[in-house]
Amino acid sequence: MVTTPAPANQPSANQRGAHRRTKLIAAIDTHSLAHGQQLATQLNGVVDAIKLGFEFTYSCGLEAVRALGAKQGLFLDLKLHDIPNTVAQGVAALAPLGPLLMTIHASGGSAMVRAARNALDEAFSANPGARPKLIAVTVLTSLDGAALLELGVDATPAQQVVRLGRLAIEAGADGLVCSAHEIAPLRQALGEAPLLVVPGIRPAGSAHNDQKRIMTPGQAAEAGADWIVVGRPITQAADPAAAARAIQAELAAHTNP
Numbered sequence: 584m585v586t587t588p589a590p591a592n593q594p595s596a597n598q599r600g601a602h603r604r605t606k607l608i609a610a611i612d613t614h615s616l617a618h619g620q621q622l623a624t625q626l627n628g629v630v631d632a633i634k635l636g637f638e639f640t641y642s643c644g645l646e647a648v649r650a651l652g653a654k655q656g657l658f659l660d661l662k663l664h665d666i667p668n669t670v671a672q673g674v675a676a677l678a679p680l681g682p683l684l685m686t687i688h689a690s691g692g693s694a695m696v697r698a699a700r701n702a703l704d705e706a707f708s709a710n711p712g713a714r715p716k717l718i719a720v721t722v723l724t725s726l727d728g729a730a731l732l733e734l735g736v737d738a739t740p741a742q743q744v745v746r747l748g749r750l751a752i753e754a755g756a757d758g759l760v761c762s763a764h765e766i767a768p769l770r771q772a773l774g775e776a777p778l779l780v781v782p783g784i785r786p787a788g789s790a791h792n793d794q795k796r797i798m799t800p801g802q803a804a805e806a807g808a809d810w811i812v813v814g815r816p817i818t819q820a821a822d823p824a825a826a827a828r829a830i831q832a833e834l835a836a837h838t839n840p
């Protein structure tokens with residue numbers, strides 16, 4: 584895939600004056616089908632998409648994923664990471680669930696990312712417009728510099744995100760999962776084309792939980808996130824729809840008209 588290098592000192596999305604509305608994905612992390620259905624119903628029309636990951640998929644099964652995903656945009660976040668052939672077969676098997684976005688780990692290497700992209704291209708050769716976007720996870724937002732060192736990675740999170748992000752985009756990924764802290768360095772290195780999907784989002788005053796590299800929704804919008812992913816601040820709120828509406832309002836306040 585060809586990437587367009589951005590000029591040095593690239594301005595933020597808002598400074599560019601570009602209309603790049605940051606969209607909201609609610610992470611529906613629950614092991615209960617009834618709770619998942621309830622959250623999806625409450626959030627339908629309020630959020631731009633829902634995210635289903637390990638907890639819901641492993642607990643409730645792929646048919647439940649298909650059913651919830653049929654009602655609104657789906658981010659299928661199963662973070663595949665294995666040898667290239669296994670990941671290629673995995674993405675091909677999951678793609679008929681109809682996600683807008685699906686994840687693999689960039690740290691699986693360029694051959695793995697390329698195999699996943701080729702499998703999707705082949706599966707959607709008759710209708711390329713319906714192909715799910717392939718999103719590569721760079722460095723989990725629960726990791727900080729000390730955690731990277733523990734893994735033997737002697738680089739800052741931003742350096743490692745850019746390294747893995749470049750590898751994944753050059754191998755065919757459509758976008759990346761990163762924290763909001765790495766949006767500017769990624770845009771500088773890779774330009775505007777990659778979709779940036781950003782978890783580790785916490786409205787001001789809310790608990791960080793296990794997240795390390797966090798920003799508020801407004802800060803992530805200012806930085807130029809394409810999508811933000813918010814789980815517990817929505818799902819554990821007394822009124823999840825109201826919490827999601829407040830985040831949408833914050834995003835709108837930080838987006839150029």
Ligand SMILES: O=c1ccn([C@@H]2O[C@H](COP(=O)(O)O)[C@@H](O)[C@H]2O)c(=O)[nH]1
Nearest residue numbers: 610636722723724782783812813814815
């Ligand atoms: O680096 C990553 C990749 C994925 N996630 C997922 O996003 C949500 C965040 O949930 P919160 O409750 O808002 O912390 C969750 O489903 C993760 O699996 C991530 O957080 N970081």
